[in-house]
Amino acid sequence: MPRHPDEPDRVMPAEPAPEGAVHPPREDSRQPTTPLRPQTTNDETGSDAVGPAPAQDEHIAAMQELEDRWRRALADLDNLRKRHARELERERTVERSRTAAAFLPVLDNLELALSHADADSGAVVEGIRAVRDQAVNVLELLGYPRHAETGVTFDPARHEVVGVVDDPDVEPGTVVQVLRPGYGDGDRQLRPATVTVAKRE
Structure with missing residues (x-):
């Protein structure tokens, strides 16, 4: 029958599909899909996929x-x-x-x-x-020779002064008497000689 120009289109009910038929997907239900990445095998990945590197x-x-x-x-x-x-x-x-x-x-x-x-x-x-x-x-x-010499010049490395005497007959700073002998020299000295020396002017 004729349709009025202002009348909206009416959707005719679809005829039921025969049993066993495949329905095509609806346009609004189609979703974009992510393409599947091909699976790799051990032959394609090499030795890095099996154990540590050499x-x-x-x-x-x-x-x-x-x-x-x-x-x-x-x-x-x-x-x-x-x-x-x-x-x-x-x-x-x-x-x-x-x-x-x-x-x-x-x-x-x-x-x-x-x-x-x-x-x-x-x-x-x-x-x-x-x-x-x-x-x-x-x-x-x-290696420790004895030192008990008198009349020698006072040496602070070999003598230890414990007294000073006034003796005009000897040079000042001369060893006059050895009270205790010394033994050794330099780094191998056991002890210095204990002496008295002439008084310096």
């Missing part, structure tokens, strides 16, 4: 080797320190024994002099003087 393996091996060498060096250093301590203590023991053995004859002669003290006092004095000379010789052999 360079990383070499780096780890080098670090392990350095650590092993460091630990061995520490162990060697500790063993060297212990061996050095043992050798040093052994050398000290040997030197103490050698020094003590050098003084044994001095003690023997002192005992011999004391055993003759009642027989002759003059002989005892001579014997003690001989023992003193023997002990001085032992110290000199060990």
Whole structure:
């Protein structure tokens, strides 16, 4: 039948589709879809997809080797320190024994002099003087010579002044008397000589 121009279009009901037919999608229900990325296989990705790279393996091996060498060096250093301590203590023991053995004859002669003290006092004095000379010789052999010289110029490295005397017959600053001998020189000095010196003008 004829349609009035102002009358809106009427949608005719669609005929039902036969059973089993596929309905096309509606225009308003079509959504944009993201294309699927093709899956890659191990052959396409290479060796990066399977385990660490060879360079990383070499780096780890080098670090392990350095650590092993460091630990061995520490162990060697500790063993060297212990061996050095043992050798040093052994050398000290040997030197103490050698020094003590050098003084044994001095003690023997002192005992011999004391055993003759009642027989002759003059002989005892001579014997003690001989023992003193023997002990001085032992110290000199060990590297500590005796210094008891008078009439020499005062040396602050070798003398320790404990008194000053007024003696016009000697030069000022001259050693007049040695109260206690000194032993050794320079870095090997056991002690300086204790002296009195002439007064300076």
